Amino acid sequence: MVRARPWTAVPDQGGRRVVVTGATSGIGLLTSKVLAHRGAHVVLAVRDPAKGERVARELSSMRGRVEVSRLDVSDLDSVHAFAERTGEVDVLVNNAGVLGLPRSASAQGHELQLATNHLGHFALANLLLPRLRDRVVVVSSASHRHGDLDLEDLDWERRGYRPYAAYAASKLANMLFLAELQRRLGAAGSTLRATGAHPGNTRTAITSSTGNGLTTRVGAVGQGLVAMPAWRGALPVLYAATMDVPGNSYLGPDGPGELWGWPTQVGRSRAASDPDLARRTWTATERLTGVVWPFSRR
Ligand SMILES: NC(=O)C1=CN([C@@H]2O[C@H](COP(=O)(O)OP(=O)(O)OC[C@H]3O[C@@H](n4cnc5c(N)ncnc54)[C@H](O)[C@@H]3O)[C@@H](O)[C@H]2O)C=CC1
Numbered sequence: 127m128v129r130a131r132p133w134t135a136v137p138d139q140g141g142r143r144v145v146v147t148g149a150t151s152g153i154g155l156l157t158s159k160v161l162a163h164r165g166a167h168v169v170l171a172v173r174d175p176a177k178g179e180r181v182a183r184e185l186s187s188m189r190g191r192v193e194v195s196r197l198d199v200s201d202l203d204s205v206h207a208f209a210e211r212t213g214e215v216d217v218l219v220n221n222a223g224v225l226g227l228p229r230s231a232s233a234q235g236h237e238l239q240l241a242t243n244h245l246g247h248f249a250l251a252n253l254l255l256p257r258l259r260d261r262v263v264v265v266s267s268a269s270h271r272h273g274d275l276d277l278e279d280l281d282w283e284r285r286g287y288r289p290y291a292a293y294a295a296s297k298l299a300n301m302l303f304l305a306e307l308q309r310r311l312g313a314a315g316s317t318l319r320a321t322g323a324h325p326g327n328t329r330t331a332i333t334s335s336t337g338n339g340l341t342t343r344v345g346a347v348g349q350g351l352v353a354m355p356a357w358r359g360a361l362p363v364l365y366a367a368t369m370d371v372p373g374n375s376y377l378g379p380d381g382p383g384e385l386w387g388w389p390t391q392v393g394r395s396r397a398a399s400d401p402d403l404a405r406r407t408w409t410a411t412e413r414l415t416g417v418v419w420p421f422s423r424r
């Protein structure tokens with residue numbers, strides 16, 4: 127179905143408080159904008175508070191209140207500090223991400239794409255869960271299909287480091303986190319849910335932050351040709367954050383190649399559907415982050 131202003135399908139968000147990580151650009155910015163437009167109180171969880179304040183001013187004409195809170199999601203100390211000062215939250219949108227970086231390390235010495243895209247968001251979700259009222263949204267990617275996780279070497283110390291492979295692995299970790307989080311919530315008898323989204327190929331800053339590997343350069347050219355504007359990429363994220371979809375839903379655009387369509391359930395790889403791999407990845411991630419499941423039943 128084609129609609130002139132598709133974000134108007136997003137239900138009223140009055141009274142809901144939503145945390146969006148990486149809210150200063152791209153999909154996170156447009157997600158925050160629409161949520162505030164629909165009346166949500168949006169917490170912009172951002173690395174650079176000055177940039178966050180500029181975005182907050184840009185969104186000040188929206189209906190909902192917009193607040194800036196510092197978070198470097200790759201740094202577990204920053205994640206703990208953020209979680210401690212953040213009160214009750216309806217929705218956590220784990221959106222921040224980096225793609226194709228040359229090898230680099232987080233504050234705790236973890237490979238930076240894994241630390242940003244997976245470890246920090248895993249820790250943040252588990253720390254906020256006791257104060258969460260509705261759901262966790264995992265922003266993953268079709269790139270998870272190329273992901274290969276070595277649970278003995280999540281930090282790429284023994285395997286040769288390849289920037290795009292590390293990205294794809296971190297996005298597979300996102301998918302496994304989504305599935306195992308939903309399984310645990312169900313087992314604990316919680317009404318909270320975990321939902322996932324694939325934005326589709328969207329023109330944002332993410333490809334410009336990449337290294338100069340061949341894949342990322344080819345990717346950047348391809349992106350220029352077919353990529354969607356950021357508001358389009360934000361739609362599956364908005365749906366995953368606001369619609370009454372089942373836990374472990376994974377929404378993406380329904381156009382050819384997961385582009386240019388209306389958000390719908392899209393497929394995931396066999397590895398992303400493997401419950402045993404999901405459990406083992408969860409345990410390995412608890413070990414790397416030192417953050418564990420907060421409820422007694424799992
Ligand atoms: N653009 C695309 O075509 C696709 C994007 N995605 C995913 O969408 C999500 C958003 O990416 P885009 O909007 O495309 O890129 P972007 O580069 O425009 O936005 C990413 C945001 O994350 C923030 N960020 C990065 N590291 C951070 C850290 N350590 N702490 C806090 N914030 C940090 C950046 O400052 C930026 O605001 C990512 O998770 C990405 O993997 C998935 C599939 C396709």
Ligand SMILES: O=C(O)c1cccc(O)c1O
Pocket residue numbers: 225266267268269326327328332
């Ligand atoms: O699907 C894509 O094209 C894409 C582009 C940039 C980043 C991604 O994760 C992607 O999946």
